[in-house]
Amino acid sequence: MKVLIVEDVTLVADRISDLAKKYLDNCIIKVSHTLEDARYCITEEIYDLLFLDLNLNGENGFELLKSAAAESFQTIIITANREKASIAFDFGVLDFISKPIVEERFKLSIERFLNGHSSHREQLKYLTIKSKGVIRLIKIQEIEFIKASGNYSEIHTIENQSFLHDKNLEKLTKILPDSFIRIHRSYIVNKVKINKVFKHGGGKYSIELMSKEKVSLSRTMYKEFFSDSS
Incomplete structure (x- = not known):
C-alpha cells in the first residue's frame, strides 16, 4: 500500500507518518512538503491514500484536492480549519482530522479507509477535468x-457538452457515487437520467436517457438491473 503525505511542517508530517505505519501494515510512505512536488508524485506513482494539509506555506491545498478528485485513491484532510474541511467533502474526501492530531481520531479514519467506507463517494459533488493544463x-x-474512449473517457452532460477525461471507466467507477452504474463495457450512466429501457430482440438492449441519447446496454446488466421493470 502506498501513502502520500502532503504537509509542509516536518514535525506534523513525521507524526502522520508514524501513525500511518502503526495502523497500516507494510505501507510505503512518501512525504511532499510543497504542492509542486505533490503534483509530480501523483503523476509518477499510483497511491492508495493521500493525507493532505490544505494550507502549505500559504499555498492552497484545494488546488491539489481538485486534481485528486479525479484519482482513484482516497483522501484524508489534515487541517486546523474546520470550515475548509467541510467544503472539502464536496470533492469526495473520505474524512478530515483536526490539528493537533489525536491518535484515536487518526485510528478511526484509518478504520474507515480499511473498511471501504463509501460515504465519501456519495458526497462527491464535482468531477475534475484536466485539459491543456486547466482544471475544470x-x-x-x-x-x-x-463513454469509453481508448484509455480515456468521454464525459457527457445534460447540456449536451462533452469533455475528455484522462481516466478510464474502471477507475471512474471507483470514485463516482452509486447512482452511476456501468451498463456496458463502453458506458457508465447516471441512473437518475434514465428515461426508457429497450429490448430489441436477439439479446440486444439499449437505454434512452433524458436527453434522448441512446446507449448500449449489455445483456448481463439488463438482467441484473432492468429485467423486472421491462
Whole structure:
C-alpha cells in the first residue's frame, strides 16, 4: 500500500507518518512538503491514500484536492480549519482530522479507509477535468453518461457538452457515487437520467436517457438491473 503525505511542517508530517505505519501494515510512505512536488508524485506513482494539509506555506491545498478528485485513491484532510474541511467533502474526501492530531481520531479514519467506507463517494459533488493544463469542475448531477474512449473517457452532460477525461471507466467507477452504474463495457450512466429501457430482440438492449441519447446496454446488466421493470 502506498501513502502520500502532503504537509509542509516536518514535525506534523513525521507524526502522520508514524501513525500511518502503526495502523497500516507494510505501507510505503512518501512525504511532499510543497504542492509542486505533490503534483509530480501523483503523476509518477499510483497511491492508495493521500493525507493532505490544505494550507502549505500559504499555498492552497484545494488546488491539489481538485486534481485528486479525479484519482482513484482516497483522501484524508489534515487541517486546523474546520470550515475548509467541510467544503472539502464536496470533492469526495473520505474524512478530515483536526490539528493537533489525536491518535484515536487518526485510528478511526484509518478504520474507515480499511473498511471501504463509501460515504465519501456519495458526497462527491464535482468531477475534475484536466485539459491543456486547466482544471475544470463538472457537477456530478449534470453528468448523464460516460463513454469509453481508448484509455480515456468521454464525459457527457445534460447540456449536451462533452469533455475528455484522462481516466478510464474502471477507475471512474471507483470514485463516482452509486447512482452511476456501468451498463456496458463502453458506458457508465447516471441512473437518475434514465428515461426508457429497450429490448430489441436477439439479446440486444439499449437505454434512452433524458436527453434522448441512446446507449448500449449489455445483456448481463439488463438482467441484473432492468429485467423486472421491462
